Amino acid sequence: MASSEYTEVVVEGRKVRLRAPAAEAIPAYGAATRVVGTAAQRVDALEKVTGRAVYPSDLRLPGMVHARFVRSARAHARITSMDLSHAEKVPGFLAAIGPSELSEKSLKDMLGRELPILTEEPKYYGEEILAVCAETDDAARAAAREVRITYETLPFSVDPEERVRAGQFVGGGWTPTGPGRPAVYERGNVQKAMAAANRIIERTYRTAPNVHSSIEPHAAVASYEEGRWTVWESTQGVFAVREELAAMLGAPLLSVRVIGTHMGGGFGSKVSAGKYTFIAAYLAKKLGRPVRCVQDRSEEFVSPYGRPPSVVTIKAAVRPDGKLLAIEQKGIHAAGPYGFGAEWGHAEDMAAEMYACDNVRTETYAALTHTPPPCAMRAPGHAQAAFSLEQMMDEIAREIGMDPVEFRLKNLPARDPVSGKPIAVPRGSHGLAECLKKGGELFQWKKRRKETRDAPPPRFRRGVGVAATAWSAGGGPPASVVIRIHADGVAELFAGAADIGTGTRTALAQIASEETGVPVDRIRVTNADTALTSYCLPSYGSLTLASTGPAVRRAAVACRRQLLSIASDILEAPEKNIVLAGGRATRPASRKTPESSVPIAKLVELSASREIVGLGEREGNPDMSIRSHGAQFVAVEVDTETGTIEVTDLVAVNDSGRVINPTMFKSQQYGGVTMGLGMGLTEERVYDLETGRPLNPNLTDYKVPTILDQPAAFQAVPLEVPYDGNNLGAKGLGEPPIIPTAAAVANAVYDAIGIRLAALPLTPKRVIDALHPPESKP
Amino acid sequence: MSAPAEEKSSFVINGKSWSGAVHPLKRLLDTIREDVGLTGTKEGCGEGECGACTVFLDGQVVMSCMVPTCQAEGKQITTIEGLAENGRLHPMQESFAQEGGAQCGICTPGMIMAAVAYARDPGSAEDMREALAGNLCRCTGYIRIFEAVKKAMAK
Numbered sequence: 030m031a032s033s034e035y036t037e038v039v040v041e042g043r044k045v046r047l048r049a050p051a052a053e054a055i056p057a058y059g060a061a062t063r064v065v066g067t068a069a070q071r072v073d074a075l076e077k078v079t080g081r082a083v084y085p086s087d088l089r090l091p092g093m094v095h096a097r098f099v100r101s102a103r104a105h106a107r108i109t110s111m112d113l114s115h116a117e118k119v120p121g122f123l124a125a126i127g128p129s130e131l132s133e134k135s136l137k138d139m140l141g142r143e144l145p146i147l148t149e150e151p152k153y154y155g156e157e158i159l160a161v162c163a164e165t166d167d168a169a170r171a172a173a174r175e176v177r178i179t180y181e182t183l184p185f186s187v188d189p190e191e192r193v194r195a196g197q198f199v200g201g202g203w204t205p206t207g208p209g210r211p212a213v214y215e216r217g218n219v220q221k222a223m224a225a226a227n228r229i230i231e232r233t234y235r236t237a238p239n240v241h242s243s244i245e246p247h248a249a250v251a252s253y254e255e256g257r258w259t260v261w262e263s264t265q266g267v268f269a270v271r272e273e274l275a276a277m278l279g280a281p282l283l284s285v286r287v288i289g290t291h292m293g294g295g296f297g298s299k300v301s302a303g304k305y306t307f308i309a310a311y312l313a314k315k316l317g318r319p320v321r322c323v324q325d326r327s328e329e330f331v332s333p334y335g336r337p338p339s340v341v342t343i344k345a346a347v348r349p350d351g352k353l354l355a356i357e358q359k360g361i362h363a364a365g366p367y368g369f370g371a372e373w374g375h376a377e378d379m380a381a382e383m384y385a386c387d388n389v390r391t392e393t394y395a396a397l398t399h400t401p402p403p404c405a406m407r408a409p410g411h412a413q414a415a416f417s418l419e420q421m422m423d424e425i426a427r428e429i430g431m432d433p434v435e436f437r438l439k440n441l442p443a444r445d446p447v448s449g450k451p452i453a454v455p456r457g458s459h460g461l462a463e464c465l466k467k468g469g470e471l472f473q474w475k476k477r478r479k480e481t482r483d484a485p486p487p488r489f490r491r492g493v494g495v496a497a498t499a500w501s502a503g504g505g506p507p508a509s510v511v512i513r514i515h516a517d518g519v520a521e522l523f524a525g526a527a528d529i530g531t532g533t534r535t536a537l538a539q540i541a542s543e544e545t546g547v548p549v550d551r552i553r554v555t556n557a558d559t560a561l562t563s564y565c566l567p568s569y570g571s572l573t574l575a576s577t578g579p580a581v582r583r584a585a586v587a588c589r590r591q592l593l594s595i596a597s598d599i600l601e602a603p604e605k606n607i608v609l610a611g612g613r614a615t616r617p618a619s620r621k622t623p624e625s626s627v628p629i630a631k632l633v634e635l636s637a638s639r640e641i642v643g644l645g646e647r648e649g650n651p652d653m654s655i656r657s658h659g660a661q662f663v664a665v666e667v668d669t670e671t672g673t674i675e676v677t678d679l680v681a682v683n684d685s686g687r688v689i690n691p692t693m694f695k696s697q698q699y700g701g702v703t704m705g706l707g708m709g710l711t712e713e714r715v716y717d718l719e720t721g722r723p724l725n726p727n728l729t730d731y732k733v734p735t736i737l738d739q740p741a742a743f744q745a746v747p748l749e750v751p752y753d754g755n756n757l758g759a760k761g762l763g764e765p766p767i768i769p770t771a772a773a774v775a776n777a778v779y780d781a782i783g784i785r786l787a788a789l790p791l792t793p794k795r796v797i798d799a800l801h802p803p804e805s806k807p
Numbered sequence: 808m809s810a811p812a813e814e815k816s817s818f819v820i821n822g823k824s825w826s827g828a829v830h831p832l833k834r835l836l837d838t839i840r841e842d843v844g845l846t847g848t849k850e851g852c853g854e855g856e857c858g859a860c861t862v863f864l865d866g867q868v869v870m871s872c873m874v875p876t877c878q879a880e881g882k883q884i885t886t887i888e889g890l891a892e893n894g895r896l897h898p899m900q901e902s903f904a905q906e907g908g909a910q911c912g913i914c915t916p917g918m919i920m921a922a923v924a925y926a927r928d929p930g931s932a933e934d935m936r937e938a939l940a941g942n943l944c945r946c947t948g949y950i951r952i953f954e955a956v957k958k959a960m961a962k
């Protein structure tokens with residue numbers, strides 16, 4: 030595949046189009062693969078089930094000390110005094126750092142907006158004011174508690190709509206707009222289209238603030254020796270952390286080594302260096318001792334992480350035959366007080382991209398609320414947007430008497446409506462169409478839809494719903510990979526990518542094994558270590574496999590060629606007749622000669638270099654809109670007396686091109702959908718409007734799904750719609766499964782009770798209030 | 808503030824006696840991780856909400872973040888590191904590995920401990936869910952975990 034992807038950059042004021050490096054084409058996989066596509070056991074499964082896997086929060090270095098934050102007890106205040114005298118008396122106390130010492134230091138978001146590390150004027154409850162350090166973690170906590178702070182309380186608001194009314198907002202899109210101006214996207218002429226249409230539907234939807242709630246909290250351990258830092262960080266991207274940390278420390282890149290081999294979940298919240306990272310590194314140098322800075326669970330609810338809440342008003346016009354004519358959307362989301370991370374609440378992309386529609390206008394307001402700055406959380410923006418868009422699709426379909434599946438099929442775009450690029454559509458089939466059809470069949474959509482429609486209204490009402498998703502998931506450069514095969518036949522694979530629980534390490538080993546013939550269990554994967562692996566992007570945006578995987582294949586093919594060349598001499602057969610598999614090079618039996626084979630170890634031993642080395646770089650993508658697609662069908666049972674919604678059946682179908690490992694693929698589907706069920710039914714960070722404090726900063730009251738919350742019937746179905754935009758044929762899957770879930774459930778609830786629930790989470794109270802509106806209650 | 812008074816504490820952990828000086832109210836979780844040096848037992852919340860710190864205390868499932876070390880005095884503790892016998896994985900560990908029950912793996916040790924406890928006195932599928940309901944996992948959606956436990960039970 031020719032590399033035709035360009036990146037536009039500005040060099041000394043000049044716009045330059047950079048081409049991805051040209052690379053020799055690697056043929057697509059043949060009809061049958063031996064290792065790719067199998068349910069290989071995870072390469073780190075044994076470490077994980079035995080407790081041997083060491084996570085950053087587990088690390089104990091000799092002489093290590095502990096840092097903790099002192100956080101604001103006000104949602105907005107000026108600090109009038111800080112008294113450290115009691116804290117300093119805590120046995121084991123070592124140091125405290127205040128805002129004045131770090132006044133120049135800040136984190137930066139993708140658009141360069143800044144977030145101070147420590148502050149004298151906290152703008153949200155829990156904002157970091159001081160860091161203290163002590164010999165033990167208990168002592169550090171005690172010292173943090175003993176710091177006495179007095180505040181002058183300032184006015185605050187945690188309500189995004191109120192902030193927008195007060196003019197306190199920035200644009201929430203991918204290009205900064207400056208204060209007081211929304212981000213606007215427009216194509217066609219929405220006003221004209223709406224004026225001409227006779228069917229217009231408008232509704233306002235609300236999604237709740239969610240918190241990532243990775244089971245391993247944010248954690249860093251840093252040591253400083255001879256002018257160099259080593260940082261063990263629970264992160265999705267060691268190179269991003271290295272760059273950011275080096276910049277904050279004012280140190281050369283190579284003076285910072287970041288290691289993130291095992292990490293206990295991220296979901297978007299561990300893409301960048303955190304305040305805790307900087308504090309650990311800064312104190313490590315200052316004290317000359319390793320420093321551990323790990324957050325408590327309650328801190329996870331007040332630090333700069335989470336999916337911001339949104340209020341989306343969507344209006345759509347449709348022709349009676351089901352053609353979407355116009356979409357207008359106004360979105361407001363909370364962006365915290367600094368606008369830092371505002372782009373992660375942008376719920377407008379999906380409305381603009383998902384369906385073919387000539388007239389679209391969106392406006393996004395990122396409200397400057399006194400709440401923690403948002404960050405990317407699994408399918409940022411899209412998960413919020415789907416709740417409104419996919420309910421709107423359902424509502425319109427019902428309005429014009431069309432099956433919601435057919436209505437969607439009718440409005441599928443052949444080109445990306447925003448970029449105008451063709452959508453990678455293989456052999457005339459559209460990934461989303463395939464997902465909708467397959468899911469509909471498995472779920473028996475048509476039949477069940479009819480059943481529920483005809484059912485009488487007893488206490489328990491049943492309903493079915495569907496929702497769909499598309500997510501740009503082509504991956505891409507940069508990613509480079511090195512494979513070394515040693516003289517004992519063991520291969521080492523070096524890749525910068527983090528394995529955030531998705532199985533990256535295993536998938537990469539499978540890809541390497543396929544080409545080299547080295548069995549998966551003889552491949553040692555070294556990943557996510559800036560000193561040992563070459564550069565790659567963080568594991569976010571569902572790009573890891575589709576970015577690094579093709580680079581691995583390229584490196585493996587380079588090794589394969591060397592192995593085949595030696596094998597061909599030894600086995601006296603042309604290279605094309607030799608099979609590399611199971612740790613051996615084999616020439617199959619022919620009519621004249623019996624089978625003969627030689628161990629790969631032997632080939633390496635005989636090679637001139639005594640080690641086979643392959644380097645692979647990720648090629649560019651075709652100039653297309655590359656999307657992963659998915660559809661979800663759910664059945665619910667609503668108890669009209671208690672308001673509980675039970676999801677009884679769920680079918681999730683996802684097309685992300687080639688499946689490298691079906692078990693891991695399905696695990697992504699199960700995990701993503703489950704997080705979607707949490708978003709849909711139970712998860713909400715609740716703020717006290719009087720104080721701006723989160724009321725449920727713990728895992729008892731912030732309800733992530735447990736094993737009891739699973740649908741009785743839950744099917745995850747991979748659909749391999751062929752894709753040839755990279756040498757693997759694989760696209761990303763991390764994010765798509767969470768996107769449509771809440772909307773699918775809400776659509777099913779509508780089907781059950783005839784009421785559209787417009788605010789998340791869909792709690793029993795909301796159901797009861799909808800069935801018996803408060804004013805009509807006796 | 809006076810210095811925290813450390814006292815001698817002794818217990819048997821994974822079949823080996825251990826004694827050392829720790830504050831009697833130090834969380835057993837921290838004693839295991841910091842003093843004994845076994846970090847397979849994880850901390851996900853420190854508040855009894857997530858189950859990542861699950862261990863056995865005299866055979867009973869406890870969340871070690873909620874147990875002061877003095878309560879373990881003279882008792883038997885089993886952690887994830889103590890499940891394998893004679894170098895052979897416990898069937899539950901084997902099954903979690905084979906079935907893909909571990910993703911990021913941070914909840915896995917606690918989840919396996921809870922599952923092993925359930926397996927000693929198993930009931931229905933619903934009971935199995937109840938037994939694991941105190942262990943949170945943010946990655947798997949629990950499906951592969953459920954399958955792993957079922958498979959281990961069938962062994």
Ligand code: FES
Pocket residue numbers: 849850851852853854855856857858859860861870871872873
């Ligand atoms: S760490 Fe003990 S229950 Fe979460």
Ligand code: FES
Pocket residue numbers: 244293294530908909910911912913914915943944945946947
């Ligand atoms: S595997 Fe990641 S939390 Fe369970």
